[in-house]
Each structure stands twice: as C-alpha cells, then as structure tokens.
Amino acid sequence: MKKLVEVQNDDVPPRLVLILGGARSGKSTFAERLALESERRVAFIATATASDDDMRDRIARHQAARPAHWQTIEEPLHLATAVRQAAEHADVILLDCLTVWLSNWLFAQHDSDAPFDEQMISAGYYDAALQEIAELLQVASTFAPGKTLLCVSNEVGLGIVPAYALGRVYRDVLGLVNQRVATAAARVYLMVAGLGVDIKRLHETATL
Template sequence: MDTLNPVERPRLVLVLGGARSGKSTFAERLAVQSGRQVAYIATATASDEDMRDRIARHQAARSATWQTIEEPLHLAAAVERAAKLADVLILDCMTVWLSNWLFSQDQSEHMEDDTISAQHYAGALHEIDALLGAVAALEAGKTLVVVTNEVGLGIVPAYALGRVYRDILGLINQRIAAVSSRVYLMVAGLGVDIKRLHEHAEL
C-alpha cells in the first residue's frame, strides 16, 4: 500500500469503488499509516435511521484523536477549515455530497428538461473546480484523500434524476482523477493503483 508521506506540494488521492468494496476503510488505513494528524470531512447527514446507523459505525471505527468536520455541501470551505487542523484530510464521500447538492437545487424536480440538466452539470462541476482550487492552494505537505463511488458499471437508470446523477458523478470522478497523484480502485477490499497502471500502459 502506498503511504501518504509529505511531499513538496499539496497531494490529492482518489479512492473509488462499488458499495461495500472497502473504500472508507482503505482511505482511513492510508491516513493512519501516514502517522500524521488527520481531519475527517463527513458529507453524510442523518436523514433516516439507516443513515444514522451508518454514520455511527463510521464514527466508531475512526480514531478518537481525529478531528471531524460535518459538511454536506460546501467542500472547498471544509477543506480549508480541515487543513488548519490536520495534515491528512479525508473527504468521505463525493457520492453522498452529489446527492446532497442535487437535492439542494430548486429545480431538481425538472430533470427531464435538457436545459435544467445542463445547469446541474455546470453547477456541480463548478463546485468541484472550487474544491480542486482549494486543494491546490493548501500548504506543501498537505494531503486530501477523496472517497467516491463508481456507479457507472450497472444498468442505465430508468428515471431522469438517476441518469443525471450517474453522469455527473462520472464526470466528477474523471476530473478529480486527472489531477490526483494516486487513484485506487477498490475490489473486494483490495486497492489497485489504476493511475500508476494507466501511466505505464502500452499497446
């Protein structure tokens, strides 16, 4: 497993995979192995009993010494705040953040309208650009580990909001992966550095 040792510039690591693939556990293990101070940016909100149980399990698994910032929407500001508290930041997760963001938009019920869909694409990606800008502006040696889902490997969603969600998350993952130093794909609890494989791929 790669470590998160300090480097000359801020570092971005992406951890993605399917449900129950071990994404959060892997990201947390990277943070622990770094031996540095850790801040955890949690995007989930306790909207129902199942989510409350999930949040409680995640909280119980984390070190009591970690700082936790609960922020369902404003990622760039959360990263800036977390960087004042720790050197390794975990953002868990982009999947939940996108759900929060889409449902915070006044026009989300009009997803059948192509113009409205385009506005959602642009708005969400603008938020991601702001997040990446905040990472680039961090002090040297800071690391952000972003956890996200790969949701594009199944069937095409039957409803418009599901299709827009899938497509936007795919674009978000691509945008973050493009500027990440490491991109780990989780399969059955095992992390494969697909960016390193990509860089060494030959025909």
C-alpha cells in the same frame, strides 16, 4: 500496506488521492487506513446527513471505527470551505464522500415540488457541479508540502442505465466529477473486494 508517503515513492506525500469503487468495496476502510498510517494529523470531512434510520446506523458505525482524536467536520454541501478549514489544523484531510455530497447538492438545487427530468442538464447542473469541484481542487492545489486530501467516491457507471431521470442525471454528473478529480489526483485507487489497485500508475505506464 505501505504508508502514504511510501506509496508516493517521494519525500513529499501527494496533495490529492482519489479512492474509487463500488458499494461495500472497502473504500472508506482503505482511505482511513492510509490516513492512520501516515502518522500525521487527520481531519475527517463527513458529507452524510442522518436522513433516516439506516443512514443514522451507517454514520454511527463509521464514527465508532474512526480514531477519537481525529477532527471531524460535518459538511454536506460546501466542500471547498470545509477542506480549507480542515487544512488549517490537519495534514491529512479525508473527505468521505463525493457520492453523498453530489446527492445532497442535486437536491439542494431542485425545487422538490417540481418534476425532476433530464432537461435540467441544459439548465447548467453539469457546469455548476463541476464548478464546485473546481473550487475544491483549487484549494487542494494550494496546500503546503506535506498536506494531503483523500477523496472517497463511488463508481456508479458500471451497471444498468437507471430507469428514472434523477438516477441518470446523478450517474452522469458523478462520472464527470470523478474524472475531474482523477485527472488532478497524484494517485487513484480502484477498490475491488477490499483491495486497492493504483489505476493511475497503470494508466501512465500503459502502451500498445
């Protein structure tokens, strides 16, 4: 795999890269390899929380796989603040992942004793979540040359329509989040069986 600066074909690495894919597609491994091979200072922003035994095991495996000298910031909700903090000391900020962040964010907005239904969409969930992403992108847009934000996210819209309201709200909001980040990103990689395809480059060169 080429180094991040070489993938860009430029002397200055990209400010924003999105790594997108399904479960177990190799997203995190690909993002970590890009960060490692950049040979720059790396900060890792972890959005997951140890909510059950399975998540604790997943977190432990990811921690063991990362280089010990990387700075780690655990932040389940406030992405823009975490990225701003990380950029003070690191050149590559790896945010893993937007998928888990959105789950955390949705539950933080919702009264757990109230029923969750799709009427919440009209209550501003879409706009509020996208505002959080706008703040994240604004921080990335102010990076000094040489700093890069790598965002990992899931593509959850390729399967069946979720049977429950929360799943439908989550799928739809995440789809919009991914679109916003992809639009702002210099590179968008779609992971398929561990292989990263630069779909933004294909999109830019596509013709009838």
